[in-house]
Amino acid sequence: MIRRTWAAAITASLFLAGSVNAEDGFVSLFDGKTLSGWEMKASPKNRDSSKWEVKDGAIVGSGNASMLYSPKGGYKNFVFRAEISINDKGNSGLYFRTPADPNGDFSKGYESQINATHGDPIKTGSLYTMVHLDKAAHAPDEFYTQEVEVQDVMYRGKPVTRIRTRVNGKLLYEYQDYNPAWKEGHFGFQQHDPGSVVKIRKIEVKELPSQIK
Template structure:
């Protein structure tokens, strides 16, 4: 009897481990959104005097204000980008953006700003959570990671947004306004004095 119980317990544990492994494999699939060679369907909106090019395996934004939008829209995801901003430069990593339109997009913006005149620094979720300490030096590569999931909280379904910089979790923000439900990813070219470079962009879609 004991042997049967142990066998059943072992089978159950193995089944649970298998399910967990399958779930992890399913949730752990990162899809690249930039091939290192072309803009591949990304769309610019904004000033004609703004430029988005691929150089040395990186997306480079310069010139006047504009946005660069992903081909597809996303709702629930984990999103990761490696980028750097010049000294006195300003940019933004946008998500859940509406259709491309204008020089400054709508949607959630994770700020990219080390030393710009705007004191709201990298790591901030613009208009919602503001960080004034410099977490990233100018001209230094860093990794932004963003998780955005709409799920229930106290009887209301709202976006839960978690931000990491270089693998360090900064915060989880619950947007009770439910401002943006789904949309594009986008990068911002803020002004002629700014230069943003992006060398890796990938997404893990979540249920």
């Protein structure tokens, strides 16, 4: 079930195209071996107790709250996707249009929720505080693909930021943000709490043209 906030304009148009093929203009943001191009951001109290590392070809986040942040940016119109696994009762988030150089445990910007079975009722693919899904379309501890397509477009004569979210290639919803707080920015992933372990691999982005002239 999708819960709508007052600001939401959602079109569940399932006939829309699925994920773009990897050979069609995507750029990798993870080399599969190191954290090159990524930085951990955390409050002073959590810097020594939160951990991001690469194991078996995947980035693994564990420990206390922090962000894994990419200083590359800022991205404005794009398709951003990653293969992700979250443990049972774990919680994380995929951030986009995040402001430069966040200095706390959780960044500002849009957050696409990563949550299969955590106690938070807002599940995977939800656009936090904007569009809430009650059920995840994947099981815990299995890799799945999460994708956000973000583009500034004209909608009914007004400029909006259009956000389409897909899990495993299936469109979950389309959201129109009429008053976007974040115009462009960076990408990041959230380490939520000591009980959460998130794994991320095959991180890719494809830049899109603005449809607003």
